[in-house]
Amino acid sequence: MxxxxxxxxxxxxxxxxxxxxxxxxxxxxxxxxxxxxxxxxxxxxxxxxxxxxxxxxxxxxxxxxxxxxxxxxxxxxxxxxxxxxxxxxxxxxxxxxxxxxxxxxxxxxxxxxxxxxxxxxxxxxxxxxxxxxxxxxxxxxxxxxxxxxxxxxxxxxxxxxxxxxxxxxxxxxxxxxxxxxxxxxxxxxxxxxxxxxxxxxxxxxxxxxxxxxxxxxxxxxxIHEKITLDVQNVVNQSGNSGISFENIVASMLTKYEVEPANLGSYSLFRTAISAHVIQLLANESAVYKITGGKLVIFSALYKA
Ligand SMILES: [Zn+2]
Missing domain, CATH: 3.60.15.10 (Ribonuclease Z/Hydroxyacylglutathione hydrolase-like)
Structure with missing residues (x-):
């Protein structure tokens, strides 16, 4: 060093x-x-x-x-x-x-x-x-x-x-x-x-x-603003059917070409992506619904 x-x-x-x-x-x-x-x-x-x-x-x-x-x-x-x-x-x-x-x-x-x-x-x-x-x-x-x-x-x-x-x-x-x-x-x-x-x-x-x-x-x-925007786009593109939280993580990892080598690495990325999802929920750009046994995120644009 x-x-x-x-x-x-x-x-x-x-x-x-x-x-x-x-x-x-x-x-x-x-x-x-x-x-x-x-x-x-x-x-x-x-x-x-x-x-x-x-x-x-x-x-x-x-x-x-x-x-x-x-x-x-x-x-x-x-x-x-x-x-x-x-x-x-x-x-x-x-x-x-x-x-x-x-x-x-x-x-x-x-x-x-x-x-x-x-x-x-x-x-x-x-x-x-x-x-x-x-x-x-x-x-x-x-x-x-x-x-x-x-x-x-x-x-x-x-x-x-x-x-x-x-x-x-x-x-x-x-x-x-x-x-x-x-x-x-x-x-x-x-x-x-x-x-x-x-x-x-x-x-x-x-x-x-x-x-x-x-x-x-x-x-x-x-970089952080781009990630927030990309999460928002993934949610918006899911339209009125919404997207499960797990699939948001999957979409983002695929988009950013991240292949976590182990559970520890995956859990760190999941936490980071969750932070952006929580921000969208907190500022009411997105809403969630628990449906079909899943946590599903909807864009506020499609709010029923
Ligand atoms: Zn640190």
Missing amino acids: EFVELSTGCYYFKGAVNIGYIVSEDKNKGMLIDAGLESSAAKKVIKQLRSEELPLTHLFITHAHADHFGGAFYIQQNYDVHTIAPALEEAIMSNPILEPIYLSQGNSPLREMRNKFLEAPAIRIDEICSEGYLEAFPEVQIIHLPGHSYNQHGILFRGILYAADAFLGKDVLQKHKIPFIVDASENIATLHKLKMMHVEGMVPGHGNDVTEYKDVIQNNIL
Whole structure:
């Protein structure tokens, strides 16, 4: 993992999942922002910090996805770190089986759902945070960035925003095809909030750091709006017979040429597509009816 210095006191470890690092001016306090997928990533990070004689006193986890806090257990075992996480996300980090549970729509998950990508080791959270300044680490501002996860928060420090998965880097965006979100409206609102911010640079959870962030954020907005529109079209084209929720998922996966390799991957796409369907229902562009034992979605145009 490359250790990149962005500005005075602001760094990140560049990898498949980026890990941020900030250090106070007196070098007494150092905070990691997320911990990577597993202990091997955390080990590399610790080795680098040790070789540069940089402190590690705090750990902030932006949201409760296993690829962002899977390495945190190892860090807590080896360092006395004050661990901070947003409300609700923290509940999943303390009880990580909740991720495979919610991806299984509340059921006890199949054994194959309980893998390192969906379930990280449980960690201890010392402080639950919400938007605002962090008392434990002056100058650190916590920014609410919901949509990709229920209560995701990023960190703003000396002009650099560590944005977690609120947006994806340019190359990563294409690869994901249908990016994971849990709330389409909040996700778009968060992207607009980021676009309006005046900062020196942003670091996404996946992809390169950017100074010209408005363009990449606009690309993210366009991709999500296109997905919403495509879901709306699938529903509209079903006419007055409507379309089952399961067939909306199938149509979208086919349209975007996504072939999930396993149940875990399928459940992530299903959740993302559901977010767009729920948005249509919430803004009354679509309605649902439970008929013939199926959840069927109708365009508001054909509302009986
Ligand atoms: Zn995530």
